Amino acid sequence: MPERPTDPQIQLEAAIHRAIRRALPDAPADAEPMLRPASDPRFGDFQANAAMGLAKQLKRKPREVAEAIAAALGDAGGLLAGPAAVAGPGFLNLTLSAEALGELAAGLDPTRPGEPTGTTVVVDYGSPNLAKEMHVGHLRSSVIGDALCRVLERRGDRVIRQNHIGDWGTQFGMLLEHLIETGWADREGEDRAIGDLNELYQQAKRRDDADPAFAESARRRVVALQAGEPEARAFWRSLIGESLRHMNEVFARLGLLLDDGDLKPESAYNEALGPLCRRLESGGHATRSDGALCVFVAGFETPLIIEKSDGGHGYATTDLAAAAHRVKELGGDRLVYVVDSRQREHFQKFFAAARDAGLADAQTRMDHAAFGTILGPDKRPFKTRDGGTVKLTDVLDEAVEKATAVVAQKNPDLPADEREAVGRLVGIGAVKYADLSGDRVKDYVFDWGRMLALEGNTAPYLQYSYARIRSIFRKGGVDFEAADLPPIAAEAPAERALVLHLARYAATLDAVADSLEPHRLAAWAFELATLYHRFYEACPVLKDGHEATRGSRLALSRLVAEALEDALGLLGIGVPERM
Numbered sequence: 228m229p230e231r232p233t234d235p236q237i238q239l240e241a242a243i244h245r246a247i248r249r250a251l252p253d254a255p256a257d258a259e260p261m262l263r264p265a266s267d268p269r270f271g272d273f274q275a276n277a278a279m280g281l282a283k284q285l286k287r288k289p290r291e292v293a294e295a296i297a298a299a300l301g302d303a304g305g306l307l308a309g310p311a312a313v314a315g316p317g318f319l320n321l322t323l324s325a326e327a328l329g330e331l332a333a334g335l336d337p338t339r340p341g342e343p344t345g346t347t348v349v350v351d352y353g354s355p356n357l358a359k360e361m362h363v364g365h366l367r368s369s370v371i372g373d374a375l376c377r378v379l380e381r382r383g384d385r386v387i388r389q390n391h392i393g394d395w396g397t398q399f400g401m402l403l404e405h406l407i408e409t410g411w412a413d414r415e416g417e418d419r420a421i422g423d424l425n426e427l428y429q430q431a432k433r434r435d436d437a438d439p440a441f442a443e444s445a446r447r448r449v450v451a452l453q454a455g456e457p458e459a460r461a462f463w464r465s466l467i468g469e470s471l472r473h474m475n476e477v478f479a480r481l482g483l484l485l486d487d488g489d490l491k492p493e494s495a496y497n498e499a500l501g502p503l504c505r506r507l508e509s510g511g512h513a514t515r516s517d518g519a520l521c522v523f524v525a526g527f528e529t530p531l532i533i534e535k536s537d538g539g540h541g542y543a544t545t546d547l548a549a550a551a552h553r554v555k556e557l558g559g560d561r562l563v564y565v566v567d568s569r570q571r572e573h574f575q576k577f578f579a580a581a582r583d584a585g586l587a588d589a590q591t592r593m594d595h596a597a598f599g600t601i602l603g604p605d606k607r608p609f610k611t612r613d614g615g616t617v618k619l620t621d622v623l624d625e626a627v628e629k630a631t632a633v634v635a636q637k638n639p640d641l642p643a644d645e646r647e648a649v650g651r652l653v654g655i656g657a658v659k660y661a662d663l664s665g666d667r668v669k670d671y672v673f674d675w676g677r678m679l680a681l682e683g684n685t686a687p688y689l690q691y692s693y694a695r696i697r698s699i700f701r702k703g704g705v706d707f708e709a710a711d712l713p714p715i716a717a718e719a720p721a722e723r724a725l726v727l728h729l730a731r732y733a734a735t736l737d738a739v740a741d742s743l744e745p746h747r748l749a750a751w752a753f754e755l756a757t758l759y760h761r762f763y764e765a766c767p768v769l770k771d772g773h774e775a776t777r778g779s780r781l782a783l784s785r786l787v788a789e790a791l792e793d794a795l796g797l798l799g800i801g802v803p804e805r806m
C-alpha cells in the first residue's frame with residue numbers, strides 16, 4: 228500500500244489534474260483536484276470538489292466547469308467504471324472500475340513496511356519520576372509513546388527511545404535521609420526491598436515539612452549526593468534500583484517496547500550541566516538576573532532558569548543538555564516528547580531556547596506530543612476514594628479481573644487457562660485503547676463500563692471482530708494461516724467499501740506519524756470493524772453457493788483480520804483467536 232503507483236487515489240488525483248489542465252487552460256497550474264473518499268457509497272467511491280473553487284477563479288458556472296473536467300477525464304484510462312457524474316453545485320462523483328478495484332485489492336498488504344525515510348526520531352516517553360510509585364497518570368506517556376514508536380518505525384523512520392527517568396533532585400535527599408534514619412541503609416539484599424514507595428515518600432515529606440533539623444540534613448544529603456560522596460551515592464543507587472524494578476514490572480505488564488537499553492536518566496546529564504551553562508553564558512545566550520542564570524525567550528514573561536543563584540541546576544537545564552545529546556550524539560532529526568500538557572509552557576520555552584543556543588539545528592523538528600489528564604467519574608483528576616493517587620498496578624489488576632469476567636460471560640466454553648490469557652489481553656488492551664482512542668490532548672474520564680463494552684469504539688469490540696473472523700474460518704474448516712485463497716473480487720457495495728478502506732491504511736499511518744495522534748489509527752480500525760460488520764450482514768461468506776465467491780469473501784475476511792491485528796499491534800494491543 229505505501230508504494231503508491233498502484234494506489235487509485237493517487238492515480239486519480241494525477242488524472243484529474245491532467246483533465247483540469249486540458250479542459251481549463253486558464254486554470255492555475257497548481258489547481259487542486261480536491262479528491263476525497265465519497266461520504267456515501269451510493270454516489271461512487273470518490274468525490275472531487277475542484278470545480279467550485281475553479282469556477283470562482285475563472286468566473287464561470289461551477290457545473291459547467293465540472294462538466295468540462297468530467298469530459299476531459301473520461302474513464303481515466305480504464306481507472307473509472309464510466310465518466311464522472313456531476314452532482315449538486317458541481318461535485319464530481321467517481322466510481323472505480325472492477326479492474327482497478329481488483330488490482331487495488333491484489334496489492335493490499337497491511338503489514339508492508341514503508342520505505343526508509345532516512346529520518347531519525349528520538350522519542351522521549353515513559354520518563355516517570357522514580358521517587359514515587361507509578362500512578363495512573365504514567366499510563367498515558369508510556370502507552371502513547373509506545374504506539375508512536377511503532378508507527379514511526381513502520382513508516383520507515385529510525386526510532387530511538389529515551390526513557391528520561393527522574394532519578395535526581397531534592398526529593399532524593401529527603402528520601403535518603405529518611406531511609407538512613409529508619410535503619411534501611413543498614414539492611415542487606417532482600418531486606419532492602421521497598422514495599423510501598425508512596426508510603427515512604429509521604430513519611431519523608433511529612434518529616435521534611437515538620438522538622439527543620441531533618442530538612443537541613445536532607446538538604447546536606449542532596450549536596451553530598453550531587454558532589455558524588457560515595458555513601459550517599461551507594462544508598463541512592465539501591466533506592467533507584469528498587470524503583471526501577473517496580474517500573475519494569477509495570478512496563479512488562481503493559482507490554483511496552485521500553486527496556487533497560489532505553490534508560491537515559493536525568494542523572495546521566497549531571498556532569499554536562501555546569502559546562503553547558505558556562506557555554507550559554509559566554510555565548511551570550513544566557514544572562515544573570517537576580518543572581519540566577521536565565522535564558523530569556525521571546526514571547527514569554529518568565530525566563531528559563533538554567534542555574535539557580537546557589538549553583539543548582541534543574542529540570543530545564545537537564546532538558547537542554549538532553550536535547551543537545553539527542554541531536555549531536557544520537558543524530559536525531561526530530562525530537563518527540565510525550566509529556567503531560569501541563570508542561571506545555573516548559574516545552575515551548577525550552578524548544579525555543581535550544582534552537583537559539585544552537586543545541587538543536589534550525590531544521591530539527593521538535594514536537595511536544597501533549598496529553599490531557601485522566602479524570603475520575605466526578606470529572607476531577609482520577610484519585611482513590613480517600614483522595615490518594617491511583618496506583619497503576621491496581622488499575623491493571625482490576626482491568627484483567629473485570630475483562631476475564633466479560634470473557635467468561637461471552638464465551639463460557641473457553642477452557643480456564645485460555646480464559647485467563649484472553650482476559651489479560653482484553654483487560655490490558657481495554658485500558659490502553661481507552662487511552663489511545665481519544666484525541667490525546669483532551670482529558671478523558673476513566674470509565675470501566677465504557678472501555679470494556681463489547682460494542683462501540685473499544686478494544687474488546689475490535690478484538691472480538693478479529694476473533695469472529697477466525698471463528699468463520701474454523702467453522703468453514705479453512706486454515707486461516709495457510710489456505711490458498713483466490714483473488715478478491717470486490718463486487719457488492721460492502722465489499723468495495725472494505726477494499727477502499729483497507730487501501731487507506733498507509734495514508735492513515737502517515738497521518739499518525741506526522742500528527743503524533745494515535746487516535747486516527749484507532750478510528751481507522753474501528754471503521755474497518757464497522758464496515759466488516761456491514762459486509763458480514765450483506766454478504767454471506769460460508770453460505771454462498773459459488774465456490775469463487777466464497778473464496779473471495781474468505782480472502783477479504785482474512786485481509787480484514789490481518790489488518791485489524793496489525794493496527795491493534797501498532798497500538799500495542801494483542802488479539803485473541805477465540806473470545
Ligand code: ARG
Binds near residue numbers: 356546549
Ligand atoms: N519526569 C517528568 C515528569 O514526570 C517527565 C519527563 C519528560 N521528559 C523530559 N525530557 N522532560 O513530569
